[in-house]
Amino acid sequence: MIQTYFGRVTYLDRELFISRPFVLEAPSIYQVFSLIQIKYKIPEKDILDLEITNRKAISTRKDRSLMGWKEKMKQENRDE
DSSP, X not given: OOEEEEEEEEEEXXXXXXXXXXXXXXXXXXXXXXXXXXXXXXXXXXXXXXXXEOHHHHHHHHHHHHHHHHXXXXXXXXXX
């Protein structure tokens, strides 16, 4: 099953550290690693960090933060 993966890859380009976001569709995380190497032409030895984040987890965290903020505002309005 092909899934959408997104995150950030940090790598060394000559003497510069480069960090860039990515969005790729692949059947596995291992294939994401391979696709990043091909897409950005990065040798494996130059990849310093690969962070893959789940979009659903991010939206859930944002939703919880928003709900928490709304509750806090309701309590402050009640206290006034």
